[in-house]
Amino acid sequence: MNIVGVLRSGGDTRAAMIIEIASLWGVGIPLVAVTGLVLKWPLTLVYVAMMIEELFKAILGIRRTLTWKWLKNVVD
Numbered sequence: 242m243n244i245v246g247v248l249r250s251g252g253d254t255r256a257a258m259i260i261e262i263a264s265l266w267g268v269g270i271p272l273v274a275v276t277g278l279v280l281k282w283p284l285t286l287v288y289v290a291m292m293i294e295e296l297f298k299a300i301l302g303i304r305r306t307l308t309w310k311w312l313k314n315v316v317d
Contacts, residue, residue, distance in 0.1 A: 244302030252313030253305070260301045269294030 248257040269291060276282045276290040305311055 244299050244306060247306055248302065248311045251311045252315040253311035256305050256311060257302075260298060260305065264294050264298040264301065268297045 245257045245260050248254075248260070272290050272293060273287055277284075277287040282290070
């Protein structure tokens with residue numbers, strides 16, 4: 242999923258950065274740490290849990306894309 246790349250190409254790099262950081266540090270890393278280190282799930286299930294971060298990122302990215310606030314004039 243690369244919906245955040247659409248935001249970057251439209252000039253909305255700040256929102257793209259916030260979405261990337263929030264999904265990685267707020268969802269991805271804690272979820273992988275809990276499932277892998279605490280719950281001792283097998284690697285395949287930890288990978289599935291890691292994909293939840295991509296789903297979270299896609300939801301935030303699509304939500305931002307639908308507002309059309311991301312579209313900026315990047316060429317003068």
